[in-house]
Amino acid sequence: MPQIRPIKDLRNTMEISELCHESQEPLFITKNGYGDLVVMSMETYEKSLAKLELYQKLAEAEAQIKNGEELIDGEDVFKDLKNKHGRK
Known part of the structure; x- marks a missing residue:
């Protein structure tokens, strides 16, 4: 299931990195409640x-x-x- 996080969570880069590597799926980042970015591991x-x-x-x-x-x-x-x- 896709993970959705607010943009403020990007401050904790280590947690975001671990989440991307563990889930092996894109992480969707929202800004003011709307989709803004997608973050994923290189793999x-x-x-x-x-x-x-x-x-x-x-x-x-x-x-x-x-x-x-x-x-x-x-x-x-x-x-x-x-x-x-x-x-x-």
Whole structure:
């Protein structure tokens, strides 16, 4: 469940840091009762970026399929990569 804290809680940086690392979720900061900031650990941020990149690649692949673009066989791709990088 998302954590929501008032902006004055940012004064205690150690507590905020620990909370972000323990929950592994974004921490929502409010100002005058309205959403203002989102704080998260670097690990959570990097995971979020990785998921976003994956979703973008999946959407691109689905668009290519929908547009009738020629598909490449997965086994052929891996064989080519192994040959290119010297692993057999």
